[in-house]
Amino acid sequence: MEKTGIYTKKVIKYFKKPHNYGRMKNPDGVGKVGNPVCGDVMWLYIKVGKNRKEKEIIKDIKFETFGCVAAIATSSVITDLARGKTLGEAMKIDKIEIVKSLGGLPPIKLHCSVLAAGALSEAIYDYLTKNGREIPKDFKERHQKIKKEKETIDERYKEWVKIEEKMHADEKI
Amino acid sequence: MKKIYLDYASTTPVDSRVLKVMLPFFSKKFGNTMSLHSFAQESKQVLEESRELLASFIGAKPSEIIFTGSATESNNLALKGIAFANSKKGKHIIVSRIEHPCIMESAKWLETQGFEVTRLPVDKYGFINPNDVKKAITEKTILASIIHASNEIGTIEPIEEIGKICRERGIYFHTDAAQSFGKIPIDVNKMNVDLLTASSHKIYGPKGTACLFVREGTRIEPILHGGGQESGLRSSTVNVPAIIGFSEACKICKREMKKEIQRQTKLRDKLIKEILEEIPGSYLNGHPEKRLSNNVNFWFKFVEGESIIIQLDLLGIAASTGSACSSVKLEPSHVLLAIGLKPQEAHGSLRLSLGRWTKESDIKFVLKVLPEIIKKLRKISPFK
Numbered sequence: 219m220e221k222t223g224i225y226t227k228k229v230i231k232y233f234k235k236p237h238n239y240g241r242m243k244n245p246d247g248v249g250k251v252g253n254p255v256c257g258d259v260m261w262l263y264i265k266v267g268k269n270r271k272e273k274e275i276i277k278d279i280k281f282e283t284f285g286c287v288a289a290i291a292t293s294s295v296i297t298d299l300a301r302g303k304t305l306g307e308a309m310k311i312d313k314i315e316i317v318k319s320l321g322g323l324p325p326i327k328l329h330c331s332v333l334a335a336g337a338l339s340e341a342i343y344d345y346l347t348k349n350g351r352e353i354p355k356d357f358k359e360r361h362q363k364i365k366k367e368k369e370t371i372d373e374r375y376k377e378w379v380k381i382e383e384k385m386h387a388d389e390k391i
Numbered sequence: 392m393k394k395i396y397l398d399y400a401s402t403t404p405v406d407s408r409v410l411k412v413m414l415p416f417f418s419k420k421f422g423n424t425m426s427l428h429s430f431a432q433e434s435k436q437v438l439e440e441s442r443e444l445l446a447s448f449i450g451a452k453p454s455e456i457i458f459t460g461s462a463t464e465s466n467n468l469a470l471k472g473i474a475f476a477n478s479k480k481g482k483h484i485i486v487s488r489i490e491h492p493c494i495m496e497s498a499k500w501l502e503t504q505g506f507e508v509t510r511l512p513v514d515k516y517g518f519i520n521p522n523d524v525k526k527a528i529t530e531k532t533i534l535a536s537i538i539h540a541s542n543e544i545g546t547i548e549p550i551e552e553i554g555k556i557c558r559e560r561g562i563y564f565h566t567d568a569a570q571s572f573g574k575i576p577i578d579v580n581k582m583n584v585d586l587l588t589a590s591s592h593k594i595y596g597p598k599g600t601a602c603l604f605v606r607e608g609t610r611i612e613p614i615l616h617g618g619g620q621e622s623g624l625r626s627s628t629v630n631v632p633a634i635i636g637f638s639e640a641c642k643i644c645k646r647e648m649k650k651e652i653q654r655q656t657k658l659r660d661k662l663i664k665e666i667l668e669e670i671p672g673s674y675l676n677g678h679p680e681k682r683l684s685n686n687v688n689f690w691f692k693f694v695e696g697e698s699i700i701i702q703l704d705l706l707g708i709a710a711s712t713g714s715a716c717s718s719v720k721l722e723p724s725h726v727l728l729a730i731g732l733k734p735q736e737a738h739g740s741l742r743l744s745l746g747r748w749t750k751e752s753d754i755k756f757v758l759k760v761l762p763e764i765i766k767k768l769r770k771i772s773p774f775k
Binding site: 255 | 694701734
């Protein structure tokens with residue numbers, strides 16, 4: 219795969235001209251993952267519709283991302299991958315598919331693909347819970363895992379802020 | 392595509408005048424300075440002439456200049472060399488929170504060897520308060536090491552004052568001048584320093600050489616043991632081609648410094664003023680005036696540094712960031728956190744560093760494209 223700097227040409231292409239970015243009005247589901255402290259935040263919005271077979275599909279999808287090149291490229295590519303898919307199919311999009319669609323990611327950026335897959339599953343989860351649907355067991359577990367990871371980071375951040383605040387308070391003495 | 396290099400603080404190209412002086416020393420005048428034949432004598436003479444030139448550039452004696460392989464090595468030698476030679480007197484060392492990683496990591500390693508390290512805070516501009524140094528010194532303190540000018544935000548520290556305090560209290564004082572050397576006047580006596588690190592590749596000399604000024608009479612141990620080159624402080628076959636290049640680079644800097652400071656300050660201030668005017672939510676890191684004439688460092692609200700760098704790179708502009716995502720570590724720049732930025736703010740930083748070949752048209756081009764880049768990235772960002 220041809221490369222530009224540490225990124226593949228495909229990553230740069232998606233980064234340069236991201237697809238489907240911006241805020242969505244009245245979304246059916248929203249997935250918010252990441253933490254500004256770590257430098258990556260992804261918000262994914264979905265609208266759910268039905269296909270000809272009356273199955274629920276992702277009719278529209280948009281993202282907003284604060285982050286590095288890989289974060290923006292993975293957000294963009296997942297919107298392309300998910301659009302038009304049934305909810306069941308969309309739930310199955312994983313980090314491997316995202317990385318493949320980008321022709322690879324540098325090892326230190328692989329977490330961005332995890333983040334993007336997480337954002338989509340969180341958006342679907344949000345839609346399902348809002349509409350009182352039954353949630354598949356493994357999907358629920360996935361949600362719990364993402365939630366727990368987010369809390370761990372938030373907790374770590376709290377510690378960090380405390381240390382920083384203390385240091386700056388010390389300066390004033 | 393036209394390429395614009397604005398990362399001179401990271402490294403510089405070798406000046407063609409420097410390269411010309413170096414070339415004969417690779418294949419024709421290649422002798423080992425430690426041998427006894429005529430080839431060696433020629434190399435030895437060039438080495439000593441280079442040493443004299445470097446010494447005169449900073450007001451030192453030639454015997455006080457130790458050539459090393461990099462500024463990182465010089466800084467390691469200063470910290471570890473002083474620590475181990477003076478541990479009987481005490482095991483306390485003072486550094487600041489905005490040192491280069493090679494000082495930070497050396498200090499951290501010394502802690503594992505039983506030394507105690509105090510890391511001094513800085514104010515919002517990155518200044519170290521000399522009074523904090525005074526308060527931190529105990530009877531166990533052997534060394535203070537404070538950066539001359541920040542590699543990230545360009546803030547020039549009150550070295551003279553800090554040096555005076557260290558001298559009064561009888562502790563050694565080292566300054567890492569890798570960024571300031573060749574760019575602003577340096578006089579080791581006026582600055583009251585006992586040790587000073589200077590680098591070649593930041594001033595249009597070759598990579599692979601640097602020096603450490605070690606004041607006569609300083610108790611210091613070497614890190615590298617061997618043939619006893621550089622007064623026994625740095626055993627290794629002497630890199631003569633690089634050293635003569637380093638000294639030629641100094642000669643040019645000395646000649647052109649005054650003019651370059653004026654020229655670059657003007658360009659720097661134009662960049663700062665217009666970025667602040669043109670880009671809402673942009674904040675200058677470091678002091679508006681007491682900074683290196685080639686350093687510009689900003690943070691932009693709601694965007695991430697690496698994305699800015701790659702957008703600039705796609706347009707042919709080379710810049711750098713202290714942002715986490717661009718490095719292996721996930722934490723943002725320790726320097727930006729030290730001046731009080733929140734992690735999410737520090738992630739949005741951009742450093743543009745000017746140099747000998749930066750033209751006004753380059754600055755104008757950056758000013759034309761940067762506001763658009765920030766605007767575009769903010770459109771993608773969830774934070775508004």
